[in-house]
Amino acid sequence: MTKPNLHNLAGQxxxxxxxxxxxxxxxxxxEPQYYGAETLDSINNRLCNEAAAxxxxxxxxxxxxxxxxxxxxxxxxxxxxxxxxxNPAAFTHTSIALRDAFAAVKLPFIEVHLSNVHARESFRHHxxxxxxxxxxxxxxxxxxxxxxxxxxxDYLKRNQST
Ligand code: DQA
Numbered sequence: 001m002t003k004p005n006l007h008n009l010a011g012q013x014x015x016x017x018x019x020x021x022x023x024x025x026x027x028x029x030x031e032p033q034y035y036g037a038e039t040l041d042s043i044n045n046r047l048c049n050e051a052a053a054x055x056x057x058x059x060x061x062x063x064x065x066x067x068x069x070x071x072x073x074x075x076x077x078x079x080x081x082x083x084x085x086x087n088p089a090a091f092t093h094t095s096i097a098l099r100d101a102f103a104a105v106k107l108p109f110i111e112v113h114l115s116n117v118h119a120r121e122s123f124r125h126h127x128x129x130x131x132x133x134x135x136x137x138x139x140x141x142x143x144x145x146x147x148x149x150x151x152x153x154d155y156l157k158r159n160q161s162t
Pocket of ligand 1: 022023024087088089090091092112113114115116117124
């Protein structure tokens with residue numbers, strides 16, 4: 001599933017983990033008015049190509065299970081993961097447990113949403129993740145993931161330069 005313990009030549013962590021929450025496996029077929037036509041595989045392939053071009057490894061996981069996502073965040077603590085990009089999907093608005101996993105591992109992360117959650121139902125306006133995140137991107141469709149990755153690479157270059 002993932003490539004553990006990837007480090008670059010300087011011994012620094014070099015993997016960017018991309019996490020996708022529930023129902024995002026349905027991208028391309030699910031409510032295209034909100035989430036567009038691109039599939040999750042296509043988004044993941046593009047992100048991993050972009051990461052590789054910048055010299056970073058990329059691993060991806062989509063799960064409909066809160067426990068699987070929590071355990072993957074725990075694993076990221078010491079498997080060489082330097083940065084996480086996550087679309088927590090509906091868990092954004094419900095999961096204190098997944099939030100606590102991010103608080104526990106203290107890895108930098110960006111929260112991404114395909115749709116503009118603030119222009120939708122009021123229950124989507126609150127996120128359990130945003131105050132812990134390096135930043136939040138929403139409403140820019142699949143391009144939002146690439147913008148997040150660009151920032152993650154920049155962040156790692158700045159913070160791993162010594
Ligand atoms: C979402 C927004 C969430 O409110 C929703 O539950 C999702 C997807 C988005 O990408 O726009 O499943 O995170």
